[in-house]
Structure formats: C-alpha cells, structure tokens
Amino acid sequence: MNAKFFFASLAMLISGCSSTTPKNEVQISYWIYDIKTNKSATDVGTGVVEALQSQMSSVNVSRNIPPSPLPDKPGRFQMSNPFAKSGLGALMASQGVSMQLPTCEGAVLIANSQQSGMSNWGENTTANSCLWQYKDGYRLDMIVTFSNSSGGYDVKSLAKALVNPLMGDSSQFIPTRINNIVEKLNNNGMKATLVEKYP
Numbered sequence: 001m002n003a004k005f006f007f008a009s010l011a012m013l014i015s016g017c018s019s020t021t022p023k024n025e026v027q028i029s030y031w032i033y034d035i036k037t038n039k040s041a042t043d044v045g046t047g048v049v050e051a052l053q054s055q056m057s058s059v060n061v062s063r064n065i066p067p068s069p070l071p072d073k074p075g076r077f078q079m080s081n082p083f084a085k086s087g088l089g090a091l092m093a094s095q096g097v098s099m100q101l102p103t104c105e106g107a108v109l110i111a112n113s114q115q116s117g118m119s120n121w122g123e124n125t126t127a128n129s130c131l132w133q134y135k136d137g138y139r140l141d142m143i144v145t146f147s148n149s150s151g152g153y154d155v156k157s158l159a160k161a162l163v164n165p166l167m168g169d170s171s172q173f174i175p176t177r178i179n180n181i182v183e184k185l186n187n188n189g190m191k192a193t194l195v196e197k198y199p
Contacts, residue, residue, distance in 0.1 A: 022151040033192040035138040045109040051184040056113035074139030075132040104130030122149030
C-alpha cells in the first residue's frame with residue numbers, strides 16, 4: 001500500500017473528515033502587569049526587550065520619550081481596525097475577517113515580537129508589548145495573537161490533523177512564555193504584579 005495513502009487514510013479515520021476542511025483561526029489574549037522599580041524608563045525598556053528576546057524568535061522595538069509631567073494613571077492598549085474605513089476593510093469584512101490591532105498611545109516602549117517556530121505547520125504567535133511610565137511606576141501590557149491554519153488534504157495538514165488531538169497546538173505554550181518573561185523581569189529587579197488578563 002502507498003505510504004502517503006495509508007497515512008492520509010489513517011489521519012482521516014482518527015480525526016474525522018471535518019478536520020480536512022480548511023480553517024483559519026485567530027485567538028487574542030492579553031496580560032497587564034504593574035511594575036515597581038527604581039530603574040529608569042530606558043533600563044526598564046531594555047529589561048522588557050531582553051525578556052522578550054529570551055522567549056520569541058524576533059523582536060522589533062520602538063522607544064519613545066517619557067511624558068512630562070508623569071501622569072497619575074498608566075495608559076492602556078486599545079484595539080482598533082486600521083482598515084475599517086477603507087476598501088480593503090470592506091473586502092475583509094465581506095469575507096468574515098476582522099483585523100483588530102493593538103495601539104499604545106503614549107507608551108515609552110512598543111515591541112512587536114514573533115514566535116515563528118511552528119510557522120511551517122500553520123501556527124504563529126505574535127506579541128505586542130506596550131510599556132507606560134506613570135507616577136507610581138510602570139505598566140506593561142502584553143497582547144498576544146495566535147493564528148492557526150488547519151485542514152486540507154496535503155500530507156502536512158493531514159499529519160497535523162492526526163497529531164493535534166493528541167498533543168494540542170502551540171498556543172498551549174503561550175502562558176508559559178508569559179510567565180518566563182515576567183520571571184526574567186523579576187530576576188532583574190523589576191517587581192511585576194498581574195493586574196488584569198484575558199481570558
């Protein structure tokens with residue numbers, strides 16, 4: 001018997017025919033931490049970037065000037081669709097796609113990082129991190145987007161359909177990555193306390 005045919009048949013038998021229907025899924029979660037430290041905004045920003053580098057494949061960073069005077073309360077990320085009023089936005093909406101991206105107005109540091117180790121299997125994790133300075137310290141928002149493409153009849157898709165019910169997808173590692181980032185911050189003298197999370 002042809003090995004590819006056997007493997008494909010086995011995958012469909014175990015996973016069911018519905019798993020071969022192509023599907024693209026996006027899952028967004030977030031963690032917000034308050035940080036107490038005597039370090040400067042530059043040093044805290046560097047600590048955040050180094051912590052992200054320890055867990056992600058790539059990091060792009062934008063550093064901004066701290067506000068003066070420092071506000072009483074920290075900023076918070078907002079989700080918006082930059083294409084909402086464009087033709088592209090209308091086309092995306094007609095296809096059932098919503099492009100919600102985080103914005104971080106007033107943040108002293110904005111970092112976009114990716115974990116692309118599973119991209120060949122249709123999985124990608126992106127983290128947008130925003131650091132605000134305020135009178136009582138710093139606030140770090142981490143917004144994580146996990147995208148997952150599944151289904152289809154090629155060998156790789158069928159292999160994924162066979163393995164995922166047993167082992168799960170790489171989204172299960174996101175909380176561990178966040179905890180590792182926070183642990184690195186704490187070890188570098190930045191006491192990070194969870195304020196809010198979803199889900």
